[in-house]
Amino acid sequence: MRCALIDDFQGAAATAADWSALAGRVEVVSFAEHTDDEDELVARLAGFDIVVTLRERVPFPASLLDRLPRLRLLIASGMRNSVIDYAAAERNGVTVCGTASSSTPPVELTWALLLGLARGIVTEHTALREGGPWQQSVGADLHGRRLGLLGLGKIGSRVAAVGLAFGMDVAAWSPNLTEERCAQAGVRRAASKEELLADSDFVSVHLALGERSRGLIGSAELALMQPTAYLVNTSRAAIVDQDALLKALHTGAIAGAGIDVFDVEPLPPGHPVRTAPRLLATPHLGYVTRANYATYYGHAVEDIQAFLDGSPVRVLP
CATH class of the missing domain: 3.40.50.720 (NAD(P)-binding Rossmann-like Domain)
Known part of the structure; x- marks a missing residue:
């Protein structure tokens, strides 16, 4: 055979x-x-x-x-x-x-992306290696800031534990999320998806892809986020409308995004994601x-x- x-x-x-x-x-x-x-x-x-x-x-x-x-x-x-x-x-x-x-590798990559965004790691590393300006960004704090989780399953709950260890205020939402489940994870249950997006400094997606989660984050939802907020998606590309996200990154509607999943994989040369501003992207390394x-x-x-x-x-x- x-x-x-x-x-x-x-x-x-x-x-x-x-x-x-x-x-x-x-x-x-x-x-x-x-x-x-x-x-x-x-x-x-x-x-x-x-x-x-x-x-x-x-x-x-x-x-x-x-x-x-x-x-x-x-x-x-x-x-x-x-x-x-x-x-x-x-x-x-x-x-x-x-x-x-x-479930450990995607948890770790989620935090690699989130920390990379918060402290401008790629921008500062590139400048240092290429002789660019010394210190050009001012990092976003984690301690005392709000981490909003869309999904609190095996991966989301472990992401929450790390956020709590950093001293973050962690909230979560999903369609069937209960107060009991949130209490077990030590996080607050957001009243709605809209509240979670509007109130969070960092939003991380940890939902399974299904009919209810497909396109869950589109233009209207991104518009709810603060201009200083960051979005991380290591789950499934189709949960976040890619065109809407690209527009938000180009206009500065959000501070940045960390993305590991895409609507087309591998990304072809010339794909607009490859040159999008405010984007920290990895080639679907979550499980690698x-x-x-x-x-x-x-x-x-x-x-x-x-x-x-x-x-x-x-x-x-």
Whole structure:
């Protein structure tokens, strides 16, 4: 059998897990170049029985699955994936499996972005390295300021704990958030999304993408934020209207944004996000750490072994 590891950008898959466990049973081939063109994907994957994909980077709709008759096992990192057509997979005889995933890396990246924005790290670092002005920004304080969290789940609650450690006033809101849940996390429950946006110095998004959260932050919501406030999104791009955010950054309606997720990934050359002012952006690094990759690919090996032995594990959905 043959297994394709797609979007292995850093070539890290080979060393993140012990693939020798599959020696003699599976030939493993890594692809570093991304494509979401369906014809190119068919040409690339047609000769493989197994595909390992990272998170929701590449959609697997019915139109693609129907054109991969050899495919028998699709492994996606994490235990939730909204871009796989599970009905089509079942119809085509494709087993879909997942892996465990840690919530720690996106928490840490959230704070890297927030702190980078607050203290102008990139601007000051660039000036220092290139012989620019010595001190050109005045940092925003965290202690005593308000952190507003859209979502208080596994990731949001851990972001809240760090905010509290910094001495911030932390509030949270989501459609079904209860007073009890907020009390457990030690934060205040905002009466509404509008109140949270208007009153917060920093707003961080930690919601799952669904019909109620898609486009949750648009022009009207960004207009509620203070001109000195910052927005951070390490969750899902579609929760924040990208065009509205770009306009807010260009006009100075908000002080800045830290973004790790985008409507098109990878961002093509010339995309307006690449040159937007007041933006600190990373190329979807939220889950990209050594420990998380070890889990992803280590569990992928286990998934393949279990499938070959006739007892699939971590089957999705």
